[in-house]
Structures are given as C-alpha cells and as structure tokens.
Amino acid sequence: MKKTICLAGIPLLVLIDQLTKYWARTWLSVKGPVVLIPGALELRYLTNQGSAWGMLSGQMVFFYIFTILALGILGFVWYRIPAEKKYRKLLLIMTFMIAGALGNLIDRVIFRYVIDFIYISLIDFPIFNVADMYVTIPAAFLVLFVLTVYKDDEFTFLRRKKEPQEKGEQ
Numbered sequence: 001m002k003k004t005i006c007l008a009g010i011p012l013l014v015l016i017d018q019l020t021k022y023w024a025r026t027w028l029s030v031k032g033p034v035v036l037i038p039g040a041l042e043l044r045y046l047t048n049q050g051s052a053w054g055m056l057s058g059q060m061v062f063f064y065i066f067t068i069l070a071l072g073i074l075g076f077v078w079y080r081i082p083a084e085k086k087y088r089k090l091l092l093i094m095t096f097m098i099a100g101a102l103g104n105l106i107d108r109v110i111f112r113y114v115i116d117f118i119y120i121s122l123i124d125f126p127i128f129n130v131a132d133m134y135v136t137i138p139a140a141f142l143v144l145f146v147l148t149v150y151k152d153d154e155f156t157f158l159r160r161k162k163e164p165q166e167k168g169e170q
Helices: 003-031 060-080 085-111 130-148 152-158
Strands: 034-037 041-048 114-119
Touching: 003 041, 003 085, 003 114, 003 130, 060 085, 060 152, 085 114, 085 130, 114 130
Parallel strands: none
Antiparallel strands: 034 041, 041 114
16 A cells, blocks of 8 residues: 555545535434434434533634644654555554544534534444544554554654764764
8 A cells, every 4th residue: 555545545534524524414413313223323413512522622722733733743653654565554544543633623623513423322422423433443453553563663763863974973
C-alpha cells in the first residue's frame, strides 16, 4: 500500500463520514430512530457539543486546539512512516485516525457540535458516528500492534534526524 493511496483515502473517508452525518441530519432528525437489530442496534440523531458521554460539553476552543494538535502529531507520524511493507498497518491506522479527527473537526467548525447517530442499545453505549469509529478502532489496533507486532527499535523513524557534523567538529 503506497502513501499516495492512503493520502487519497483520507478525503474519501471524510466524505463517507460527512455523507452519513448529512443523512442523519436530514433524515433521522425528521423521521426519528431506526431500529436495525431490535434490542441491540439503532440509528438515532443526536447533536453532541462535547466528547463521549457529553464530557466537556460546549468547550469548543479546547476541542479545536486539541484536534489541531492531534492532527499535527498524526500527520507528523504519517509523514515519517517508512514506505516498507512492515509499516503498512501503521500507515493505515494513521490514515483512519486523521480522517476521523478531520470528520469531527468539520462538524465542530460548521455546526459547533458533532452529529452522532449510531446507538448500541444492547449495552446502552453512548451514541457515536463514523468518524468516532475511524479514531477508536484504529487506536485499539495501534495499542495492540505496538505491544505485539512492532519492536521499540522499529520506531526510530520518529526520532529527530541528527545534523551531519562538519569536519573538524567534535
């Protein structure tokens, strides 16, 4: 998987997220909840000015700053990932996480809230959206891969590159 494919995938993933939220805003908000699996999975329209469980509700400046910093870090890591086969999983994880952060940032900038609509009623899980899945599922895989697949010395690409020393300097 080439970086150019992943780079092109980011806008596509964001588009999917935004289209699902558009549908939730224009259809679910008018027609009401849709039960997909009775007692287990529903689609419900919800506006969320905070994060999961409505925490930090209304703290838009915090979310803007946090998201921009997160995008900077994710972008830095994404850029520095070597184009080697063993790093494809990591590249894909970063691609999805960037798309998720952008998807929710777009909502916050345009609406001042995030549109959520996926509800797992079986466990009364907080309502979430596609962008949330782009962030949380890859984050779980990132932890799993860091603990089981990659070794510490395989992350040297993240270290600052040393400046070459001039002759005569010590």
